[in-house]
Amino acid sequence: MESFEINKEDLERIKTxxxxxDAELEKVxxxxxASEIAILFEQLPLEAREKIINILPTEEASEVISEMNEEQDPGELLISLHPExxxxxxxxxxxxxxxxxxSQLEEHEQKEILEDLDxxxxxxxxxxxxxxxDTAGGLMNSQVIKVNIYLDKKDALDEIIRQSEEMEEFNTIYAVDEFDVLKGILSIKSIIKAHANTWIENLVIKDFVYVKADLDQEEVAKLISQxxxxxxxxxxxxxxxxxxxxVDDIIDVMEEESTEDILKISGVSEDEELSGNWKAxxxxxxxxxxxxxxxxxLAASIIRHFDTTIERIAIISAYMTIIAGMGGNAATQALAVTVRRISLSDLTDRQAYNTVLKEFLVGLINGAANGLIVFFIAMIYDANLKLGLVLFLAMTGNLIIAGLTxxxxxxxxxxxxxxxxxxxxxxxxxxxxxxxxxxxLWLATQFLLPHH
Amino acid sequence: MESFEINKEDLERIKTxxxxxDAELEKVxxxxxASEIAILFEQLPLEAREKIINILPTEEASEVISEMNEEQDPGELLISLHPExxxxxxxxxxxxxxxxxxSQLEEHEQKEILEDLDxxxxxxxxxxxxxxxDTAGGLMNSQVIKVNIYLDKKDALDEIIRQSEEMEEFNTIYAVDEFDVLKGILSIKSIIKAHANTWIENLVIKDFVYVKADLDQEEVAKLISQxxxxxxxxxxxxxxxxxxxxVDDIIDVMEEESTEDILKISGVSEDEELSGNWKAxxxxxxxxxxxxxxxxxLAASIIRHFDTTIERIAIISAYMTIIAGMGGNAATQALAVTVRRISLSDLTDRQAYNTVLKEFLVGLINGAANGLIVFFIAMIYDANLKLGLVLFLAMTGNLIIAGLTxxxxxxxxxxxxxxxxxxxxxxxxxxxxxxxxxxxLWLATQFLLPHH
Known part of the structure; x- marks a missing residue:
């Protein structure tokens, strides 16, 4: 199968x-x-969404709404529906x-919705x-399957099946005491395989990973992945x-965090929505x-300082843009690798030191390689050895600075x-x-200006 | 809990x-x-890793090895162990x-390892x-729980428990016919809750999502997330x-794909390992x-073309670097948002058109805003209205071009x-x-050069 993408045929079918x-619409x-309907919603106006939600069976309708992403504003759709x-x-x-x-709605809308619920x-x-x-509490689902740790297998299994009525998945079961304090976790497999008289207490794993409700979602994702x-x-x-x-809630978190990383590194505020409007x-x-x-x-003020050099050797202003631009490119490379590396795991002092050393070396070698090219071009095109040397040194120097910074x-x-x-x-x-x-500019002033 | 990071205390403890x-090491x-030991391995030489793997119980040792990431070269460690x-x-x-x-090892090493296995x-x-x-086949685990679709509940459950001996998780069960052709999927929950005489055929979901073995891993991740x-x-x-x-295999894929996106957008080959050496x-x-x-x-050749203008108005070479640099920044912003957006989902023609229109507007407004700042600075600092207007137009124009491209x-x-x-x-x-x-440069030549 291929993932579902918005396409003209499906949109036309739904619109027709x-x-x-209603019977025809139901059939189509x-x-x-549900997740495909949610994707098609992107191209449908509110009234069409409303009509579709009203015609779908409740279970399917709620699945569509949960699959809509935040930018599609599922809250607006909910508010537009009949309260019942x-x-x-x-x-x-x-x-x-x-x-x-x-949580995306206005306070009075929240109140209205909550009042109608049981x-x-x-x-x-x-x-x-x-x-x-963006914390563990904000991500969690409070619906869990939990059994008292002091039950035996039979009572626990009955309880699990009773509780699982409303849950899609029940692989992990939590064992708690009478105060709901988490004592251990157990898998449905271990219960099924256990002998009839086994106590849950003897089946649970007591050394488990857990999080507090206020932990940042990025840390939660790291733990689940680790x-x-x-x-x-x-x-x-x-x-x-x-x-x-x-883990499926975490997939959304990871997508979100990667988007934020890419935006931030490119100078876009992490809050900008990808499909937001021009004002945002x-x-x-x-x-x-x-x-x-x-x-x-700040950088341009350096150029102003060398007015005389530029007036006399106008060509240096073309070359300086090349050297500054190449420095920017090389620095972006070193930056992307380093930022991504520390966003995936912390570095020890030694690892940090080695990273800087590595980028120094890469800057030196890439700088010298590009410096040689610039040198030869200056020799051929401008027939000027001194200019070539100035450019070689400037390029190498700037790419070292790029790697280091x-x-x-x-x-x-x-x-x-x-x-x-x-x-x-x-x-x-x-x-x-x-x-x-x-x-x-400084090297040119030192070595190329005739009357310095 | 917090995720585990490399730290001096734990490293020192292990080293001591x-x-x-051996008894002391075992206790520590x-x-x-296992995943913590794998992280500590990053800072331990091969002999230390070997000693730890040999002293750990086999199950724990294999977990540590599976948790090592590719860059830590778990293959090298495997090869160094006693064949048994x-x-x-x-x-x-x-x-x-x-x-x-x-798969990371040399062919003769692969052969050696495989010959020793059952x-x-x-x-x-x-x-x-x-x-x-990087395909579905390369990601999949061939160990699954599968039952013949023509069994009844009791026989199926016995079979599932028998097969689950070696599996950690058995939430999803596959129903196949006698030729191993996939006919449906069912959850352990539906089996447990079913009446004793129910046929599996009546429990399975026949409309399920599946992938072919050669599908790209990025598509697999999209499907699982969608x-x-x-x-x-x-x-x-x-x-x-x-x-x-x-889904936990997919988490690694998503991390990998995000890393590749960040590296590619920064001009680094997607194959570069984050902790690779300077040669790589x-x-x-x-x-x-x-x-x-x-x-x-190519860009510098434009500057060369305006030699005369630069010689006469040296200050323009400082301003042109500002305008080119700002264009680069604005274009990077528009690029990051657009690239990330299309990497998460395809756009319809209308969405693509709207995106371009939006970026044109953003470029116009941000260009005019920055153009005004540059205009006023030229008025105050250089007291030159014409220069101010030239810079205003150039800034606005370049930021529109940045948004559009x-x-x-x-x-x-x-x-x-x-x-x-x-x-x-x-x-x-x-x-x-x-x-x-x-x-x-062109605007300055037109409007600022006295003898044009």
Missing amino acids: ALGGD LAEYH KRSEIIEELDYDDATDII EEDASNIRALLGYAE YNLTAIPVVDDHMKLLGRIT AVKSRLPWLIINLGTAY GATIPLVLKRVGIDPAVASSIIITTFTDCAGFLLP | ALGGD LAEYH KRSEIIEELDYDDATDII EEDASNIRALLGYAE YNLTAIPVVDDHMKLLGRIT AVKSRLPWLIINLGTAY GATIPLVLKRVGIDPAVASSIIITTFTDCAGFLLP
Whole structure:
């Protein structure tokens, strides 16, 4: 199979069916998976979405809504539905999904929705709304299968089957005491395979990985990936079981974090939505561009300082842009490798030292290689040995600076607690621009100006 | 809990224990999870790794080896072990993990290892070695729980428990016919809850998501994420069940693909390992830098063309670097958002058109905003209204070009089948550099040169 992508044929089919009678629409919709309908929603107006949700069976409708991504605004759709239909759909949703959607709405809309729900659902969702979105608490589902650790196999299995009524997956079961304190985890397999009279206490694993509700979601993702877990329990400060996070929730987190990394390293605010409108994009990018403008003036002030050199050797201003540009490129390379490396795991002092040393060497070699090319071009094109030497030295020097700053700046920022992806690229460009102008201009002034 | 990071205390403890007697070492190691030992291995030489693997219980040792990442070279460690110990460890590994490690070795080493294994394991691993590493076949584990679709509940459950002996997780069960053709999937929950006499045929879901063995791993990740699966079956062209891929394997794929995206967009070959040595880094980055040097000369040739203008208005060469640099920054922003967006999902023609239009608007507004700043600085600092206007126009023009190319180039590359992350950044920098030099120089020549 191939993943489902938006396409004209499917869109046309749905649109035609939307114009026809309900029975026809129902038949067409039955051929699509909920996540496919959610994708098609991207190209359908609110009224069409509403009509489709109203015609789908409640279970399917709630699945479509949980599959819509944040940018499609599933909350707006929920609010537009008849209160009864809406409550039915929310009751079908997992608590974590319902909370994600409701948290995007205005306070009075949240209140309205919660008032219509039955008390248990409402209080569960209210509790989840209290956690920050990017923490373990904000990710977790409070629906878990838990059994008292002092039961025997038979009673536990009955209890598990009873509780699993509303759960899709029940691979991991949590064993708690009478105060809901998490005591251990066990797999459905170990229960099924156990002899009839076995006590749950003897089946549980007591050395398990868990997280507190306020842990950052990036740390949760690291733990799940590091210990190869399919789910992780979330507890409060007294080890009381609050919920669990499953690996498929983490996939979304990882996608989100990678997007943020790519945006930040490119000078875009991490909050900019990929399909956001132009106003949001201007708001996210203009501040960064203005900071860049400041550093560009800093670099340009170096050029102003060498006015006389440029007036006499105009050609040097063409070459200096090449050397500054190449420095920027080489620094971006060193930066990307270093930032990505420290975002995947921390480095020891020795590893950090080796990274800087490596980037110095890479800068030296790549600088000398490109310096030689520039040297020969200057020899052939300008027939000027001295100019060639100046350019060779400037290129090598700037690529060494590029490698050193590209590796050092993110490592230093990380140690002082600043996100290296955000600030690194602006700092290193300033370095390579300044050095890229200063080196050729200063060297040219020293060695090429006749009356110096 | 926090994720485990390399730290001095744990390293010192292990190193001290390595110098002591075996009982002491065993005791210290027992306090670490296999994935933690794998992380500590990064800082331990081969002999130390060997000693630890030999002292650990086989099951734990095989887990440590499966947790080592590719860059730590688990194959080298396997080869260094006594053949008997080695075979024991490999037999404990999942087939897919064993295959990943063995595939990294030389052919004669692979042969040596496979000859020592029992026939079933060897032939399973041999089969997996035949699939390309980055396809569904290369990711899958051929160990699955499968039952004949024509069994009843009791026989099926017995069979499942028998097969689950060697599996950690058995949430998904595959129903096949007598030729191993995949007929449906079912959950352990549906079997447990079914009445005693139910036929498996009546429990299976027949409309399921599957992949062919040669599907690219990125597509597999998209499917698992799109349909929220915990596992996906892999079949051959005749729907014969070959294995399955679980969501935790996909987490590694996603991390890998994000790393590749970040590296490619920064002009680093996707094959460069983050912790690779300087030789590999030079090999990966130098070709890209040389291509960049070529485009830099292209842009610089524009500057050469305006020699006279620069000699007379030396200050313009400082301003042109600012305008070209700002264009590069704005284009990188537009590029990052567009590349990430199309790497997460395809765009319809209308969405593509809207993206370009949005980036044009963003370029216009951000260009005008920065153009105003540059205008006022030229008025204050150089007291030159004409210069201010030239710079305003050049800045606005170049940021519009930056937005248009930053959005259009990746969209066009994607349509013609070229990976937009690889080639985009070099193409747009060429555009913004050329326009960044051409616009201010040409405008200055037109409006600022006295004797034009």
